[in-house]
Amino acid sequence: MSVTDYTNLGFTTIRVQLDGAIAVVTLARTKQRNTFVQPLAEDLIKAYDILDRDDRVRVVVLTAEPDAPAFCAGADLNGGWERILTEEAENEGEHAHRDSGGQVTMAIFRCRKITIVAVNGHAVGVGFTGLQLPCDIRFAWAGAKLAFPFVRRGIAPEACSSYLLPRLIGHSRAMALFITGATVTPDSPLLDGLYYAILSKREDVFPAALALAKDLAENTSGTAIAVTKALVWRGFDNIEEQHIVDSRAIRILARSPDAEEGAVAFKQRRAPKFADKLSRLSPWMPWWREINVKHRKSRL
Amino acid sequence: MSVTDYTNLGFTTIRVQLDGAIAVVTLARTKQRNTFVQPLAEDLIKAYDILDRDDRVRVVVLTAEPDAPAFCAGADLNGGWERILTEEAENEGEHAHRDSGGQVTMAIFRCRKITIVAVNGHAVGVGFTGLQLPCDIRFAWAGAKLAFPFVRRGIAPEACSSYLLPRLIGHSRAMALFITGATVTPDSPLLDGLYYAILSKREDVFPAALALAKDLAENTSGTAIAVTKALVWRGFDNIEEQHIVDSRAIRILARSPDAEEGAVAFKQRRAPKFADKLSRLSPWMPWWREINVKHRKSRL
Amino acid sequence: MSVTDYTNLGFTTIRVQLDGAIAVVTLARTKQRNTFVQPLAEDLIKAYDILDRDDRVRVVVLTAEPDAPAFCAGADLNGGWERILTEEAENEGEHAHRDSGGQVTMAIFRCRKITIVAVNGHAVGVGFTGLQLPCDIRFAWAGAKLAFPFVRRGIAPEACSSYLLPRLIGHSRAMALFITGATVTPDSPLLDGLYYAILSKREDVFPAALALAKDLAENTSGTAIAVTKALVWRGFDNIEEQHIVDSRAIRILARSPDAEEGAVAFKQRRAPKFADKLSRLSPWMPWWREINVKHRKSRL
Known part of the structure; x- marks a missing residue:
């Protein structure tokens, strides 16, 4: 296997920097408030898929620029929902749709390395569900506004969040967050247990995550x-x-x-x-049955 | 479909009032401390089944009179356990019994509207398991005594609470509550995460629940x-x-x-x-397999 | 059935004392910091299997001497991992191995009596996973150091802890503890909900557990x-x-x-x-399918 050069993989919406055993993935749509668009989904899926298999990588830290207007402002709704709907589903039927937020969630979830997220800004929708929930460990800025407005926009929580959030913090808190379509900060009692550490200064979030990453990569x-x-x-x-x-x-x-x-x-x-x-590692893994999520086209 | 008049459905143990998109279900056995009897179970099952399908209804708030001696004092044990045992089980065998508390739990659980409970008084047994756990969001009075005395009376937690409570707040807290047969108040660490809001004044509980109901019904x-x-x-x-x-x-x-x-x-x-x-809504729902809970009689 | 005399069962690593309906199991390898060795596993499995079926016993309290250097210092690694590997797995293959920590976990987990653990000292590895997680109720000394160093030693959490801990306190906290290989005290936010009571004085832990045991045995x-x-x-x-x-x-x-x-x-x-x-009790239990965990030898 040739050595991967992460600066040369054609990413346009993220930056991936490898320093020793730690890969830092930085959302690079700062001017667009890191809104979640299809190229960002594709870059993240590609990055985590490679990081998963690169033996040099031990820990992946996902973050945004600390002075970005948002960690991730969610899907861009200015054009309505059209841009989240795939052509395949239009041709084949609703059952053929595959949510791009969920595809990112699964790429992070399936990454066998330690996955940390440093939430150093506001997060909306998929910026919470897709970018935070699948990680092993979450750091957050105390001032970050976290919004789950799905039911206030006419849709349901996506990105496998209805699978992950109830398991992460229990059905009672998860249901309250989803049903109220709340906007909260990381210290909300409704999020109790979700964040490993909450930092009062925004610029301290990434360094704290990086310090843990270094400890874990080494030890x-x-x-x-x-x-x-x-x-x-x-x-x-x-x-x-x-x-x-x-x-x-x-x-x-x-x-x-x-x-x-x-x-x-x-x-x-x-x-x-x-x-x-x-x-x-032994070919004994995976021991579990993994459901095929690909839609098989039924029409020529 | 004719328009349902909730004042005309023959309820004797509850009052159902529809105001805009919000239905308020009030337990109306105040003098009997709202003990859980068969007519109450039947009224609640009927009410939630209709509210589930009435397109006018967006939110259901369950509560008691704020000056009632109890939100719900549980099953009335003065006559022993006989009244909770169904005739069908006597004739057919123990496997034919269906717990009326669980039937109420399932009626609320299956209601596709937002279900809120405003616990503005003490709650015992099924007043906790059947009337609170299946709701999406729980408000409580800080002074409410909540008792789960099942194992101290010789029976086990009912009303599907052994399914719901561990999922809502985790197995550790749920097991401690069940095993100790505890009496606690809503701010007990053992209940952490179960209540959306705890109000210090009893008369503030229902208004707080109603305010959230209005927000959610509108938005x-x-x-x-x-x-x-x-x-x-x-x-x-x-x-x-x-x-x-x-x-x-x-x-x-x-x-x-x-x-x-x-x-x-x-x-x-x-x-x-x-x-x-x-x-x-699309006939695609339900996508899950729903087990038939009816007992099929085996004897003529 | 003859009456069991717990002083006469040949235990060498634990003491079992029956006082009324309460059995106290005391780890008796105090000088060895109660490290987890094969004879200790065998004694615990035997003890909980008998206590499960002894009708006199209502509550089992597991503890250590309050002046022991540790509640349980985990596996003794001075000889490497060899001593945790069974001969059967050497002959038959990796699939034949059965973790002795998990066997203890299951013996406690399957005990149908109330199981309480009084953690009156430091606990490492299996001293946390195998001796604490399967119990119904956990008491701890506030000063106890609790260490889960699995990933810092090159192995994974054992003793069915990857089954129990996420269910007990949620996947978010469980994953953070496992991934960081943390050493914490019982009041760590990462353990929130796991302990029923945390006592500031070490010598108060067992008496507090015993007081609850007496209440529950009687009532x-x-x-x-x-x-x-x-x-x-x-x-x-x-x-x-x-x-x-x-x-x-x-x-x-x-x-x-x-x-x-x-x-x-x-x-x-x-x-x-x-x-x-x-x-x-009715032969109706168990109603569940219980997977056979025994390895069936494939070679003569």
């Missing part, structure tokens, strides 16, 4: 992280099957170079130097 | 709300299937009159005037 | 508790099936001696005297 095992994420999100609905699958995970990892290094470093009371590669 | 789309509720409670157990179903929901709604109005109102920076009717 | 019904636990953890993924199963549970319990006593005691305004035995 955690990439294979262990990938398995952990899968166990949490792709586990079973009963404890017995989870026992069978986590036993196998433990057995595979305990025989891996990273676990050996982890035990030796622990014994020597020093920081570990993990060197295993995710691309080497 | 949200009824079709969007119905789809949102279904996505949250009738979604899939994996993100891919949720993506397929929420994509279709977005596509259907984005082509609807309410979404068009939502986008135009947004562009014109004015409040929307949603006029779509829930009865017009 | 709750053992059959009602067993059914409640099953409804919460072995319920269905849709409200209709839960209605069918909790209706049957209510019907069975309402006809039981404990419910009769519960109603009479309520009417007479006195504390109940529950006398029913769990061993008498």
